[in-house]
Amino acid sequence: MPQDIFDKIMTLAKRRGFIYPSFEIYGGVAGFYDYGPLGAQLKNNIENLWRKYYLLKDNCIEINTPTVTLYEVLKASGHTNEFTDLTVDCKKCKQSFKLEGLVEKGDPEKEAKEGKVKCPNCGEILKNPYPVNLMFSTKIGVGNTRDAFLRPETAQGIFTNFHLLYRYAREKLPFGVVQIGKGYRNEISPRQGIIRQREFNMAEAEVFFDPKDKSHPDFDSVKNKTLFLFDNKKEMKFSVEKAVKQGVVNNQALAYYMCLTQEFLLDVGIDPEKFRFRKHGDDELAHYATECWDAELYSERFGWVECVGIADRSAYDIKSHIESSGNDMYALRKFDEPKTVNVKKVVADMGKLGPLFKNKAGKIKDLLEKIDVKKDKEIILNVDGEKIKIPTDCYKIVETEEKIMGERFVPHVIEPSYGIDRILYMILEHSYSEGKKSDEEYRILKLNPVVAPVKVGIFPLIGDKKLINIAKKLDSDLRTSGISTYYDEGGTIGRRYARMDEIGTPFCITVDHDSINDNAVTVRDRDTTKQDRVKIKEVLSFIMAKISS
RNA sequence: GCGGAUAUGAUCUAGUGGUUAUGAUAUUGGCUUCCCAAGCCAAUCACGCGGGUUCGAAUCCCGCUAUCCGCACCA
Incomplete structure (x- = not known):
């Protein structure tokens, strides 16, 4: 395969x-x-x-x-309902269906229990719907x-x-x-x-x-x-x-x-x-x-x-959260200038309402303040199914001027x-490329330097103490400056490049014998494999410029 | 959730009812090596899980789990 x-x-x-x-x-x-x-x-x-x-x-x-x-x-957000699907399986043709999709009218669950739902594939009667909740x-x-x-x-x-x-x-x-x-x-x-x-x-x-x-x-x-x-x-x-x-x-x-x-x-x-x-x-x-x-x-x-x-x-x-929590979550659209409006307000006279209606007085007050009351007109309120006449002396209608700063709305x-x-997966797939090198599968992740987990591989060309010391110092300096590195002195240089290519490291720095004298190293580019000779002092800014562009 | 197939080191793979289970790649250590997976020596690592059959199971059977291919579902 x-x-x-x-x-x-x-x-x-x-x-x-x-x-x-x-x-x-x-x-x-x-x-x-x-x-x-x-x-x-x-x-x-x-x-x-x-x-x-x-x-x-x-x-x-x-x-x-x-x-x-x-x-x-x-x-409130609708997820408990919307993420619960009633599903039915067909015993005959072994297919399963979302019940809602099969029943256009009425209560799908009831229809299924009454045996009215048929398999759209083979016509078998579908029974025993079960809920599938995705949360x-x-x-x-x-x-x-x-x-x-x-x-x-x-x-x-x-x-x-x-x-x-x-x-x-x-x-x-x-x-x-x-x-x-x-x-x-x-x-x-x-x-x-x-x-x-x-x-x-x-x-x-x-x-x-x-x-x-x-x-x-x-x-x-x-x-x-x-x-x-x-x-x-x-x-x-x-x-x-x-x-x-x-x-x-x-x-x-x-x-x-x-x-x-x-x-x-x-x-x-x-x-x-x-x-x-x-x-x-x-x-x-x-x-x-x-x-x-x-x-x-x-x-x-x-x-x-x-x-x-x-x-x-x-x-x-x-809107859903306002309705179910009762919290004020409106935004305000301010008018250029506040509007002045005459507002009629109903003020209940609790001194009269109380003794008259006892424990219903509170509810009556709330209702009174909500409805549009007109003067001298008899009011009949529906309190818990009971119709109650409210005498006109139980409330006053007060007209006031109110400043309105703006209108409220749900954003x-x-x-x-x-x-x-x-x-992340797509980045890996789009970055993946492969070829052959020395007859072996060769893989490169051409990750953008911005996202690459390791920015720089650092190698001494061979296991010489002098080279190792320079490489380790550079490695530590780069990490201290915020550049993630991978230090590697194992195996041939080609193998080390290959390891870095496979994890998408965009740059590799190699310290060779010349480095001891000229204080410079080679910086190798993953995608072109081209090398630049860069002064050790300038490596940080060189890499920084490449990474941020 | 349904049907079919599969499951051996990190990766790919050989294998048989019977000592200590292949090989390669990778990895680690050593030698060698002055720029793209070279070579030599050595080392580490595996039979998905659980049960059954059997003197003995990685191998046969059952269940579970996972993966792959269909169906169904789906930001």
Whole structure:
């Protein structure tokens, strides 16, 4: 069986310390992977570059919230319902179906119990639907517990803090909040290695906008850049500006973050030829989204894989949390000048209401203050199903002037959501190249120096004490200056280069006998194998310049 | 979750109901080596897990787990 690129990468990743299957000594569990020493560094580098784009370039703020998430939060967000699918298996043809997809009207569960659901494949009657919930559930505490789930996305941690973050942002929109962390999904059958995990790393940004103004302050700086778009039929190239003007992308904000995403992915080492944005059809939108573009990356093994979703979640989440928590999470759209309005208010006279209605008086007061009361008109309130006449002397109608500073609204959210593990895999796949050297398989990971876990390999040409001393000193100096290195004096020089090529180290420095006299070393470039003679004093700035460009 | 196939060092692999289980690559140490996996010597490392059959199981049987291929599902 010839290995395909996925096998080759996973083999290399395990052998060299990028990725290990989790719990392997106990047989392993599908959907869980460990990052080894190089994988962890690679992941850090990807995340830190991501931070440069979102925290520095786009000026977002970063927070960090628990992965264990209270039941109520995910109930409000719709995840407890939307992530529970009733599934039925056909005994005859051995296929399984999502029950909801088979029953158009009525209660699907009831229809199934009554034997009214037939297999669309073979016509057999389908029975015994069972729920499949994609969230890991847990309990908080012992004894008197509260229900919780491991979060399926980091976003809810941001939404539930919106009112605090809005104040932190000094009540100005738009502003963005990001979180990098773990998400969990109890996938029925994860089979695509690191592409589909049960515990995975995500980087999400929730950018809050006034729904009446989804323009982005930096839009002008990106408007002439080209987006690679795919509308499920053909691939197209549009400028950011044109995509919005022609309505291909609904608003500036979406288009801006698509552009930011594209630049990040190309910067991090994704092959531009294997990149596109694909728009979700109406039938595939998540329950919270009104428009969604996926950044898809092409894998030789898996085809086009969605690695970033950029969704317009509209007001969905914050509105849900306002409704179910009762918290004030509105934003305020300030008027240019405060408006003065005459307001009629009903003021209940508790001195009369109390003795008259006893324990119902409180409820009556609340109701009175809500309804639109007109003077001299009899009021009949419906209190817990009982109709009660309210005498006119029990309340007063007061007219006051109020200043209104602005109008309250629920902000809209644009959400770029990145699957870090998928991106990491795609970087490996797109960077992988192989050939032969001395009749042996030769592999190079052409990682972008920005993300490469090791930036520089340092070797004494031969095991001579004098060379070793110079090399070790240089190694230590570079690491002290923040450049990750790998010191190696074992084996032939070619073997050492090969080891570094295989883990994607962009530069190798060799100390030879001339170094003793001329205080210079050779710096070898991974992709060209060309060498530069560089003064030891200047090595740091030489490498720095290459790494940051 | 269903059907089929598979499981031997880090990697690829040979193997048979019967001593101490191949070979290669890699790794480690030594010798040699002045720029791209050279050579020589030595060393470390494996039968997925659990049960059964048997005098004896890595080999045969069953279960589990994982992986691969279909189906189904799916940010």
